[in-house]
Amino acid sequence: MVVETEHVECLMGWLAYGSPARSLVGAERLVEKLAVVVFQGDYDWPTSTSRADDYRDALREWFADDVRESEFVDMADPDTDPGLLIDWFLPVVLEWEEQVARGQREDADGEAPRGWRNPRFDGTPGTEYYRIDAATGEYVYAEREDDEDWVVYDRRRYAEPAWDDAYGLTYRYDRKDGVYEWRDEQTATWEDQAWADAHAAGPDGSAGTSERSEVAWDENRRMFYRLGPNGIYEYADARIPGDESSGCGEVWLSDEQARTRVMPIHLIPGWQDLEGEPWAEGWYTLPDGSGGYTYLHSPDRTPEAGDDGWSQVPPAPPAPLTAEQEEEYAALGYTLDEAAEVIDNLTEALNGLAAPQE
Incomplete structure (x- = not known):
């Protein structure tokens, strides 16, 4: 049968x-x-x-x-x-x-099978594809189906734990949620930033110093940080958000304020590759308070949290050209970039003609 x-x-x-x-x-x-x-x-x-x-x-x-x-x-x-x-x-x-x-069902070329698209991808960078490790039987993850670097989920989500002298605690960075977690050795659990801040401040909140520490760059959050006089970390965006070389901005935020601020979409954890993408310029995001984000296109200024138009629908790159569209552009005698330049130049010229004479 x-x-x-x-x-x-x-x-x-x-x-x-x-x-x-x-x-x-x-x-x-x-x-x-x-x-x-x-x-x-x-x-x-x-x-x-x-x-x-x-x-x-x-x-x-x-x-x-x-x-x-x-x-x-x-x-x-x-x-x-x-x-x-x-x-x-x-x-x-x-x-x-x-x-x-386990490679027991090889393809016609004798190559080992690739990973599969992860149907439960939760935004953790490097977990877009998965497979089963032949030696351990564990699920392992990678960014691409033909990647050579396959590791278990927790190693993708969390950075290696490290020691923080100022807080006297071990911490790790959560790449999915974009937050730091702190180790409570007494309970053997990972706690949030509020717990760590309370620990650093001491029982009566007076464990801080009278001076702030020097400003440094946090590569994970892509913000500047310093230790405030209360012994708790503060954060500031770069003058060009996400760009260390542009220098430190003037507005300092608490951890909670930093996590709930309006920011360009390329500062969302895992979205750093969007920096410099023309279609992503002018797009901003605002955390929605439940682990997700809202989005707003504001090409002329940084929007405010109270502005109208925030949406749950994320921006997306333009759809690729169809074969028919590619043929139409080719018939014009221009590449797509050349056609866009011609249109921009023509628009600028027309705007110049329409400008009032002084």
Whole structure:
């Protein structure tokens, strides 16, 4: 017995978004793993009915020489219980995933399989793709599918712990949330900045000094910092936010104020590559207080938190040109950059003609 299109269509119907079976234990994970391992990253496969034959062929390939194919065929029937198939099929797909990770299913060129796109990517830089470490069986992560540097999640999210002489505590930087955490050795837990500030200030809040420390640059937050007279760290943006060479600004903020300020989007943790991108210029962000961000395009000035227009929708780069658009630009005899320059020059000339004469 082999997998037929009707069996795939039955599976798709059961696991389509909003169907009763989709809420069963293991269903979401089965959808995710089938997308990653079998259906080449197509996370919408349960609703892509026009591709049922493609999914049938993919399953046949994975079931090749596997006696369990007949079991799948028996259970992928509208008259059976979808929960039984989910409970049976999920371990099978997880086994396939491990085979790929261990290099037991090499491609035609004999190359080891690459990582898969991380469906649970949470914004932590360097966790866009994942695979299973063949030696430890652990999930490891990297920025690209063909990356050579694969490490466990915590090493991507957190910087190596270090000692802070001023606070007398060990700290680490959380690259996902853009905050520092401080080690409470008594409870063996990591605490937030407010806890560390209280620790540094002492029981009666008088543990500070009468002078501020020298100003230094924090590469993680991309801000200047100093130790205030109360013994607590203060932060200031560079004159050009994120650019150390522009010098220190004049406004000093507490940790909380620094975390909740308006800032250019390239200062969001993990978004530093947007600095200098033309389409990202003039875009600002404001933390929403629940771990996310709001966004506003303000090309002429730094906006205020109370301005209208803040949106939960992040900016995105312009869509790539279609083949037809590329042909149209080529027919003009200009490259895209040259065409943009001509348009800018023409606009400037027209504005000059319209300017009032003195």
